[in-house]
Amino acid sequence: MRGKAQIANGKWRMANGERRMANGESRDTFHVSRFTFHASRNTDCELRIANCELRIIPYDVFLVGVGGQGVLTIGDVLTEAALRLGMPVSFYPTKGMAQRGGFVKAQLRLGRQQVGPNIPEKGADLVIAMEVSEALKAVRFVKPGGDFLLFGHVWPPTAVMLGKAPYPALEQVLEQVQEAGGRKHYLAAENLPLYDGQPVPANIFVLGAAVGHTGLGQVLAPSAVAEVIETRWKRGAERNAFAFQAGLAQMANGK
Amino acid sequence: MVDWEIGKLVEVELETRVVTGNEALALGALRAGVKVVTGYPGTPSSGVLDSLLRMKLDGRHVEWSTNEKVAFEIAAGAAWAGQRALCTMKMSGLNVAYDSVISIAYSGCHGGLVIYVADDPGVSAGMAEQDSRGFALMSDLPMLEPASVAETYTLIQVAFDLSERTGSPVFVRLVTSIANAYAPVEVEEPAPPPEREAILARDIARYTKAGAAICMAQHRDLIARLERAGQAIREMGMNELHLSPSTSSRAQGGNLGIVASGVTASYLEEGFEIAAQFGLERDTVSTLRVVATSPFPAAEVRTLLRHCSTILVLEELEPHLERNVIVEAHQLGFQGRIVGKLDGPFSRIGEYGVSQVVQGIGQALGLPVARSETGHSPGERAEQLAAQRPITVCAGCPHRGTFLALKAAIRRSRLKQDEVMVTGDIGCTILGMNPPFDTVWNEVAMGASIGLAQGYVHAGVATPVIATIGDSTFFHAGLSALVNAVQHQVPLTLIVMDNGWTGMTGMQVNPGTDEAFQPAGNRRVDLARLIPALGVEHFFVIDPFNLDESTSVIQHALTLPGVKVVLARQECAIQAQRRGLVAGRVQVVPENCNLCELCITRTGCPALSIGEGAVVIDPDLCYGCGLCAQVCNREAIRRDEAA
Numbered sequence: 001m002r003g004k005a006q007i008a009n010g011k012w013r014m015a016n017g018e019r020r021m022a023n024g025e026s027r028d029t030f031h032v033s034r035f036t037f038h039a040s041r042n043t044d045c046e047l048r049i050a051n052c053e054l055r056i057i058p059y060d061v062f063l064v065g066v067g068g069q070g071v072l073t074i075g076d077v078l079t080e081a082a083l084r085l086g087m088p089v090s091f092y093p094t095k096g097m098a099q100r101g102g103f104v105k106a107q108l109r110l111g112r113q114q115v116g117p118n119i120p121e122k123g124a125d126l127v128i129a130m131e132v133s134e135a136l137k138a139v140r141f142v143k144p145g146g147d148f149l150l151f152g153h154v155w156p157p158t159a160v161m162l163g164k165a166p167y168p169a170l171e172q173v174l175e176q177v178q179e180a181g182g183r184k185h186y187l188a189a190e191n192l193p194l195y196d197g198q199p200v201p202a203n204i205f206v207l208g209a210a211v212g213h214t215g216l217g218q219v220l221a222p223s224a225v226a227e228v229i230e231t232r233w234k235r236g237a238e239r240n241a242f243a244f245q246a247g248l249a250q251m252a253n254g255k
Numbered sequence: 256m257v258d259w260e261i262g263k264l265v266e267v268e269l270e271t272r273v274v275t276g277n278e279a280l281a282l283g284a285l286r287a288g289v290k291v292v293t294g295y296p297g298t299p300s301s302g303v304l305d306s307l308l309r310m311k312l313d314g315r316h317v318e319w320s321t322n323e324k325v326a327f328e329i330a331a332g333a334a335w336a337g338q339r340a341l342c343t344m345k346m347s348g349l350n351v352a353y354d355s356v357i358s359i360a361y362s363g364c365h366g367g368l369v370i371y372v373a374d375d376p377g378v379s380a381g382m383a384e385q386d387s388r389g390f391a392l393m394s395d396l397p398m399l400e401p402a403s404v405a406e407t408y409t410l411i412q413v414a415f416d417l418s419e420r421t422g423s424p425v426f427v428r429l430v431t432s433i434a435n436a437y438a439p440v441e442v443e444e445p446a447p448p449p450e451r452e453a454i455l456a457r458d459i460a461r462y463t464k465a466g467a468a469i470c471m472a473q474h475r476d477l478i479a480r481l482e483r484a485g486q487a488i489r490e491m492g493m494n495e496l497h498l499s500p501s502t503s504s505r506a507q508g509g510n511l512g513i514v515a516s517g518v519t520a521s522y523l524e525e526g527f528e529i530a531a532q533f534g535l536e537r538d539t540v541s542t543l544r545v546v547a548t549s550p551f552p553a554a555e556v557r558t559l560l561r562h563c564s565t566i567l568v569l570e571e572l573e574p575h576l577e578r579n580v581i582v583e584a585h586q587l588g589f590q591g592r593i594v595g596k597l598d599g600p601f602s603r604i605g606e607y608g609v610s611q612v613v614q615g616i617g618q619a620l621g622l623p624v625a626r627s628e629t630g631h632s633p634g635e636r637a638e639q640l641a642a643q644r645p646i647t648v649c650a651g652c653p654h655r656g657t658f659l660a661l662k663a664a665i666r667r668s669r670l671k672q673d674e675v676m677v678t679g680d681i682g683c684t685i686l687g688m689n690p691p692f693d694t695v696w697n698e699v700a701m702g703a704s705i706g707l708a709q710g711y712v713h714a715g716v717a718t719p720v721i722a723t724i725g726d727s728t729f730f731h732a733g734l735s736a737l738v739n740a741v742q743h744q745v746p747l748t749l750i751v752m753d754n755g756w757t758g759m760t761g762m763q764v765n766p767g768t769d770e771a772f773q774p775a776g777n778r779r780v781d782l783a784r785l786i787p788a789l790g791v792e793h794f795f796v797i798d799p800f801n802l803d804e805s806t807s808v809i810q811h812a813l814t815l816p817g818v819k820v821v822l823a824r825q826e827c828a829i830q831a832q833r834r835g836l837v838a839g840r841v842q843v844v845p846e847n848c849n850l851c852e853l854c855i856t857r858t859g860c861p862a863l864s865i866g867e868g869a870v871v872i873d874p875d876l877c878y879g880c881g882l883c884a885q886v887c888n889r890e891a892i893r894r895d896e897a898a
Contacts, residue, residue: 058525066644083273083439090404091273092436094379101861102646114403116522117432120609133644139637157644158859159690162852168640176637 056087059219060119061108064138065130066155067101070203074128075106077207080228081220082110092117101155103134110219126214127182128206131155135173144181147214150174151206153189185213193246200243201236204229208247222248269441276404276433277302279440280371283411285312286442287367288449290338292317293326295731296760297345298380299434300373304343305761308774314448318774319763322701322731323348324355327370331359331424334368335462337454339415343371345380346387351701351732353390360394360424361473362461363480365454367415368424370396373434376571377606380431384604386572391426391549395477397484398426398549399493400517404438410546413491420487423480426549430518430571432606485550494552495544498562511619512563514556516545516576519569519607526612533613533622540616545570551579560589567619568595571607594619648686650862651828651838651878656799657752658692659857659882660823661721663802664809665694674718676711680704680733682725683758691859695723702732709736709745719813722749726782727757727765734789740818741790748812748819752799753782754827762830769826786820793819800825800838802885828878839879840895845869848891854883 061078065071072093082089093106107119121140126147129135132154142148152170159165177184187209192199211217211225229240274282281303284292294304296319307317316333320326323344330340344352349372356370372387391398399414401407411427418425456462460469488494499510515523523544527537543559545552560566560583568577577595584593595601600618601611617624648654665675672693679685679695680703687695697707708722724733729751740747757763764773766780773779787794793815797805805823812819828838848869855863855870860883862876870891872883881894 079273079437083271088439089273090436090438092432094435101644103644112525114521114524116518116525116608117436118522118606118608120525123609133640133642136637136641140635157642158647158855158861159645160642161865162855165643167642172640173637176640180637 056111057219058109058111058115059126059215060110060124060143061126061128061216062119062124062138062141063106063108063128063130064134065104066134067095067104069104069130069153069155070201071104071128071130072106074203074207074210075108077225077228077232078108078110078216078220080232081224084228085220085224087111087220088113088115090115090117101157103137105137122180126210126216128210130203130206132170132173133168136168136176139176139180139182142177142180142182146182147185147210147216148177148180148182149185149187149206149210149214150177151187151189151202153202185209187250193243195239195242198239200239200246204240204243205247205250208244209250210247212248212250269443271439271441273437273439274404274408274442275302275435275437276401276407276429277373277435278306279404279408279442280411280427280429281306282440282442282445283408284341284369284415285315285445286408287412287415288339288446289341289369289415290315290366290449290451291330291333291340292343293320293329293340294343294371295320295323295326295348295351296727296757296763297348297373298760299375299429299431300343300345300348300371301760301763302434303341303371305763312448319757319765321766323352327352327359328355330370331355331364331368334364334366334418334424335456337366337451339367339369339419339449341369341371341411344373345382346372346374346385347382347700348372349387349390350385353394356390356396356424357394358464360396361464361470361477363422363476364418364424365422365456366451367418369411369414369418369427370424371411371427371429373429373431374572375431377431384572386575387426387428388548388575389573391428392575395481396424396426396549397421397481397488397547398428399547400428400545401433402518402520402544402546404433404436405440406546407433408440408442413493417484417487421480421484423477423484425484428517428548430606433518481550485547485552488547488550488552489554493546494555495542495546496555496558497542497544498558499539499541501538510539510541510563511565511567511616512541512543512559513567513569513615514543514545514559514576514580515569515612516548517571519571519611520544522607522609522612523569525609526616529609529613530616530622530624533617533624535616535620535622545576548576551576553579553583556580556583557587560584560587564591565619566591566593567599567615568593569601569607569611569615570595571605572603574603592619645689646686647689647691647859647861648683649829650860650873650876651832651880652683653754653799653823653825653828653880654684654686654752655692655858655860656802656805656825656880656882657723657750657797657823658687658694659886660797660799660802660805660809661687661694661723661750662692663806664813667806667810668719668813670718675721676708676716676718677721677723678704678707678711680722680724680728681759682728683754684723684725684728684752687723691856700732701728702734702736705733705736705740705747705749708747708749709740709743712745712747720747721813722747724749724751725758726751726753726755726767727763729782730766730780737786737791737818737820738789744817746817748809748821750809750821750823751782751786753822753824754830756827756830758827758829762827782822783824786822791818791820793817794822795820796822796824798825799823800880800882802882828880832878837879837897839881839897841872841877841879841881841884842893842895843869843872844891844893847889849889851889854887854892857886858882 079091090109160167330342333340414425574596704722884892884894
């Protein structure tokens with residue numbers, strides 16, 4: 001892509017005084033990815049791709065789980081899908097001192113041109129929780145009326161496994177989600193579909209369910225996410241495609 | 256190199272890439288023609304060098320140095336010889352480098368010299384929650400703070416330019432949520448390596464501290480350079496001042512002016528949207544986005560103070576900007592309120608986000624911002640129900656064997672664990688403080704375990720005093736402390752846990768890393784040769800996967816006089832597994848297992864779990880270290896050497 005630096009987003013220092021995106025008033029043209037936006041407001045852009053018009057709305061996704069579940073991969077795929085659509089995106093994974101078995105969270109913020117990496121409390125349009133207990137750490141971030149997708153996998157810490165520490169019951173977790181005003185979508189971990197006799201990757205399955213059964217599907221079309229999954233991994237492409245389609249088709253019920 | 260002449264249009268070839276703030280900083284530095292890049296790993300700053308080292312870069316030198324002070328001196332030397340140089344570190348590293356930073360600040364630089372420091376408000380990685388802006392203030396150096404990943408790419412280039420224009424080293428400061436966040440950035444083709452000749456400038460008055468006259472002249476020059484930087488920053492319009500169109504409306508406490516710095520500024524627009532629901536009139540709000548926090552943007556703040564009746568200062572951690580705003584307000588005779596940490600709702604602790612913006616606007620204008628909009632109600636209860644997930648060492652980690660042996664050695668010495676001081680250090684070795692080991696007592700700073708241990712001995716502790724430290728940490732700051740112990744013949748036992756990598760920060764090379772994994776031409780510094788050469792008389796090397804032998808050696812060391820060093824040596828299992836290696840093959844013998852759980856409670860290995868009638872080993876996780884087999888007393892776990 002070739003562009004004038006003075007109008008390219010983020011390039012304002014190269015031609016000071018030319019860019020005024022942040023004031024929410026002026027009408028600027030700026031380049032993102034392969035497409036051209038016409039932005040009228042920070043949060044409300046018309047995107048013109050060929051002849052179709054898409055409204056880009058702000059949409060925040062809060063992801064939690066345990067290291068080793070592929071939580072961050074879900075965020076990676078959605079980030080890539082947003083980028084290909086020319087949608088503004090911020091993806092902030094927090095691994096801490098994480099390793100396999102440690103708490104992992106990530107925050108994906110779509111559709112805002114100027115955006116801080118952290119989602120405010122009660123701000124997430126969608127929470128994706130890959131582990132029952134860790135889901136509790138996301139409860140305060142779900143927007144009242146927002147979607148809360150829980151994959152019912154239980155990964156007990158050692159002390160719990162030895163019976164020396166408590167682990168929350170699924171009903172308790174769902175109750176907390178309900179209290180926070182989240183719309184519950186529960187996926188039982190036991191029902192992970194098989195491909196070639198082996199359970200499919202849970203994260204891709206959950207991603208499919210999220211795109212198919214929450215508001216996410218209106219922001220990032222299932223076909224756009226499927227395209228990223230198809231092209232991202234050479235090995236296991238069919239298995240991943242199957243996992244995603246199975247998730248899309250899954251009827252997530254509010255247990 | 257990009258021409259930064261103000262107002263000039265620049266045609267560039269752009270490519271949109273999703274990168275982290277750290278990667279954006281690395282790409283921007285390349286674009287700016289950086290020649291030498293140094294650093295020491297530290298979350299969240301490590302990503303800059305990690306990404307540069309993955310690239311093929313001809314004509315530039317990139318290295319992980321022994322510590323931040325060494326790293327900075329290398330960068331400064333290159334800049335004194337006229338090249339552009341970058342040094343990267345986390346905030347704790349700046350503490351280490353600062354002796355040289357302040358001295359070199361007084362001398363100034365010739366080629367562009369940029370110090371990238373990453374702060375961690377909200378403490379995602381564990382260390383003091385310090386605000387490194389204070390260092391810029393004390394050394395009179397400019398500091399730039401990008402508000403986003405995209406801005407990082409641009410500002411690092413501006414930083415080099417500013418450094419050369421003013422002859423001053425320049426700080427670029429990121430926080431974790433920018434350093435580690437991904438966003439699309441339009442990057443240009445990397446510039447070719449710079450073609451500057453190295454220069455040799457003999458200038459005693461500038462490059463030495465020889466005498467009061469020289470030092471005081473340098474102090475004068477230092478102040479003048481910061482003033483020049485301030486002027487250049489103003490000319491570039493770097494601190495974006497936006498005055499509200501309406502000055503007449505005196506409703507809601509009058510015109511609000513918001514001063515926001517760094518990442519905090521990125522939450523403003525979202526905060527305005529929410530505050531609008533509570534009656535905020537957006538066009539009565541003026542904003543000053545402070546990108547250059549040092550020098551303080553006094554001129555812009557004065558303009559804001561003249562325009563507004565209430566000021567809200569949004570900055571994470573210490574109220575550095577706020578204090579200066581108050582000084583300017585006092586000098587101008589400003590009558591309005593200044594809302595921040597000193598007069599208002601804000602904390603010096605933790606990250607700031609949208610909530611602080613909304614809450615601050617509510618406070619400043621007396622808007623009825625609902626508590627529920629910013630408070631912590633039902634979710635906190637939910638979090639309390641969550642299961643505790645303490646972190647431990649990975650499956651196959653050699654430190655597990657060392658800690659088990661240390662525990663056993665204390666027990667066999669007829670001592671209790673709570674009678675034996677085991678000082679700890681930075682890195683994966685701190686995990687010895689957690690269950691099931693519970694051996695390490697403290698964790699302070701790089702290399703501190705060895706100094707602290709000497710203090711406990713001099714204080715009169717009668718039981719053996721033991722220090723533990725990792726290999727990279729030992730090279731970083733442990734070496735000089737061990738020399739001190741040898742000189743003063745302090746009776747202590749030091750356990751150096753050598754896994755060949757700087758592990759906790761994501762597997763960087765250190766001086767002790769196998770040469771096969773070092774950049775071509777590097778030489779490994781072997782701890783097994785270095786430590787005895789320091790005059791350590793009692794030196795032992797153990798294999799931490801051999802529990803009995805390791806225990807005996809440590810137990811024996813505890814009985815000896817003077818300085819004892821035990822080098823526990825096994826490669827980090829994560830790194831070895833990445834190369835397809837295993838230490839052995841471990842299998843459960845189900846008929847011998849009575850589910851006593853001893854293997855799990857003793858080792859805490861994540862690869863072990865309770866199965867139907869017997870313990871189960873996760874074959875994907877197991878590295879085959881065999882420690883579980885060694886703690887089992889029923890021969891229910893069998894280990895075979897790797898074929």
